Amino acid sequence: MAETIIIIGAGVAGLAAGCYAQMNGYQATILEMANTPGGLCTSWKRKGYLFDGSAAGLAGSAPGSPLYELWRELGVIQYCELFFGENFGTIITTSGKAITIYSDINRLETHLVEHFPAEQESISTFTHAIRDFLKVDPPMPQTGGLKSIIAGIQAAALSLPHMPSLMKYGRLTIRQFAERFHDPDLKQVFHNIVHFGGTDVPMLTMLLPLAYAHRKMAGIPAKGWLDFARAIEQRFTELGGVVEYRAKVSKLDVSNGKVHGVILDDGTHRSADRVISAADGRTSCYQFPGIAEDVENTPFRPEKLSDQPVQVNLGVADPFADVNGPITYLVPVPFEAGGKTHTKITIHTKFYDPSAAPAGCSAVTSFLDSSYAWWKALPDQATYSAEKQVLAQNVIAAIEHFRPGFGEAVQVVDVSTPLTRERFTGNWMGAMQAFAPDRNLVRALFAGKSGYMLDGIKNYYMAGQWVEPWGGITTAAQSGRKVITAICKEDRKSFRTVQ
Numbered sequence: 363m364a365e366t367i368i369i370i371g372a373g374v375a376g377l378a379a380g381c382y383a384q385m386n387g388y389q390a391t392i393l394e395m396a397n398t399p400g401g402l403c404t405s406w407k408r409k410g411y412l413f414d415g416s417a418a419g420l421a422g423s424a425p426g427s428p429l430y431e432l433w434r435e436l437g438v439i440q441y442c443e444l445f446f447g448e449n450f451g452t453i454i455t456t457s458g459k460a461i462t463i464y465s466d467i468n469r470l471e472t473h474l475v476e477h478f479p480a481e482q483e484s485i486s487t488f489t490h491a492i493r494d495f496l497k498v499d500p501p502m503p504q505t506g507g508l509k510s511i512i513a514g515i516q517a518a519a520l521s522l523p524h525m526p527s528l529m530k531y532g533r534l535t536i537r538q539f540a541e542r543f544h545d546p547d548l549k550q551v552f553h554n555i556v557h558f559g560g561t562d563v564p565m566l567t568m569l570l571p572l573a574y575a576h577r578k579m580a581g582i583p584a585k586g587w588l589d590f591a592r593a594i595e596q597r598f599t600e601l602g603g604v605v606e607y608r609a610k611v612s613k614l615d616v617s618n619g620k621v622h623g624v625i626l627d628d629g630t631h632r633s634a635d636r637v638i639s640a641a642d643g644r645t646s647c648y649q650f651p652g653i654a655e656d657v658e659n660t661p662f663r664p665e666k667l668s669d670q671p672v673q674v675n676l677g678v679a680d681p682f683a684d685v686n687g688p689i690t691y692l693v694p695v696p697f698e699a700g701g702k703t704h705t706k707i708t709i710h711t712k713f714y715d716p717s718a719a720p721a722g723c724s725a726v727t728s729f730l731d732s733s734y735a736w737w738k739a740l741p742d743q744a745t746y747s748a749e750k751q752v753l754a755q756n757v758i759a760a761i762e763h764f765r766p767g768f769g770e771a772v773q774v775v776d777v778s779t780p781l782t783r784e785r786f787t788g789n790w791m792g793a794m795q796a797f798a799p800d801r802n803l804v805r806a807l808f809a810g811k812s813g814y815m816l817d818g819i820k821n822y823y824m825a826g827q828w829v830e831p832w833g834g835i836t837t838a839a840q841s842g843r844k845v846i847t848a849i850c851k852e853d854r855k856s857f858r859t860v861q
């Protein structure tokens with residue numbers, strides 16, 4: 363009989379782990395506390411409008427990238443239609459200039475130089491940096507054996523010429539890079555180039571996605587992120603795996619230092635030979651195994667976490683026919699909401715998916731910086747609801763300034779805070795990408811951190827964004843692959859994939 367594995371969580375990492383477990387002869391059951399797959403990578407409907415809870419491009423989603431194989435193995439290429447945008451967004455500066463961050467580097471360079479001829483040299487430095495990363499691919503998880511040695515040598519050979527740039531832009535922040543510009547409008551563009559979260563993050567986090575976009579390797583799910591998660595779920599069930607929804611795990615069943623299964627919130631017991639937690643990192647390390655957190659030495663510190671944005675979703679009777687990418691408005695009067703001061707608003711319309719809104723209407727989403735602690739400190743539910751409304755009204759008023767009549771066209775208002783995210787996915791403090799990428803990013807990526815096992819508990823493993831040096835959808839999928847690779851190694855089996 364096949365060895366059994368319980369996987370906690372049907373986020374991208376859990377679903378991926380499930381697929382690879384099935385491909386390698388294990389019988390996997392995923393226990394998910396929500397009623398849909400995807401975790402953070404999700405979408406939801408409100409009164410006929412579809413809103414996405416994630417805002418990424420899928421790295422490696424076209425042939426030619428090593429990651430393409432990953433997405434094929436997971437069923438994404440087969441079951442999820444992808445859309446490839448022509449730009450990353452347009453920033454409307456306070457002087458009214460509309461600057462578009464085109465996916466095509468040549469077009470981007472021409473456009474920037476056209477608007478800022480005096481800055482040609484610095485613009486070239488920027489576009490040269492993107493070009494430098496055109497041949498750098500996110501590493502594919504190692505599978506062991508000769509294949510992995512060859513892949514390792516190939517990756518090292520390809521990365522070597524780019525090492526100086528990787529080291530440089532892995533440390534230099536976007537804010538620091540923007541200091542080289544003299545034109546206030548161009549400075550403004552760079553200070554607002556990321557849609558939310560500050561610019562105190564390594565340039566690499568922007569350059570790599572721009573390089574993938576140029577290569578048409580950063581598709582977004584045409585029907586939303588839940589559709590993407592459903593594609594991997596379909597692959598998992600086709601491979602013979604089982605998913606149970608509304609199945610919240612409260613702790614592991616451990617005796618004699620070995621895991622035997624899990625205990626659900628309702629008290630029921632599920633046996634398995636192995637357990638993988640692909641849930642929140644803090645829960646996986648402490649709550650599930652019943653270990654007291656060492657507050658002095660815990661890695662889980664609020665200041666280490668990634669952004670905790672608040673999401674404002676609006677259903678609007680406006681087709682946004684003039685829009686083909688995200689738009690960032692620099693608001694004339696900064697406003698306070700969600701514990702932060704806001705000087706800009708980026709709106710995403712699902713212009714590429716006519717089924718996301720009723721005819722002639724648009725599903726509009728804006729992610730704004732916010733603070734989990736601020737939302738958490740609100741005294742009661744009534745104040746919390748009122749603050750969500752304040753935030754939504756501020757966003758509507760800011761957009762109204764640029765699109766007169768917008769406010770009147772709003773039909774649906776839906777606000778999701780870091781508390782909402784924490785409640786629905788269990789992620790501590792509603793952090794969107796687990797730990798924040800820091801200046802040690804490149805070192806961490808090359809160190810190939812492996813935190814898949816917890817010392818002292820045999821047959822218990824962890825996967826997902828919290829055990830990797832950098833969160834994100836691709837990272838989560840790779841993490842699911844890597845944890846099964848580690849298990850195969852323990853069992854002295856060659857890791858295999860099935861197309």
Ligand SMILES: Cc1cc2nc3c(=O)[nH]c(=O)nc-3n(C[C@H](O)[C@H](O)[C@H](O)COP(=O)(O)OP(=O)(O)OC[C@H]3O[C@@H](n4cnc5c(N)ncnc54)[C@H](O)[C@@H]3O)c2cc1C
Nearest residue numbers: 371373374375395401402418611641788826827834835838
């Ligand atoms: C607003 C936003 C924007 C983002 N933008 C990007 C981007 O541009 N690019 C990018 O790559 N990534 C982005 N991300 C991050 C990306 O979505 C995540 O890093 C990734 O989806 C994490 O996957 P995961 O499987 O590790 O974890 P999760 O998605 O957190 O999955 C964990 C799963 O475990 C379940 N679970 C938790 N506790 C239990 C329990 N006790 N019992 C049973 N089930 C449980 C949860 O319900 C959840 O389904 C964004 C995220 C957000 C929120």
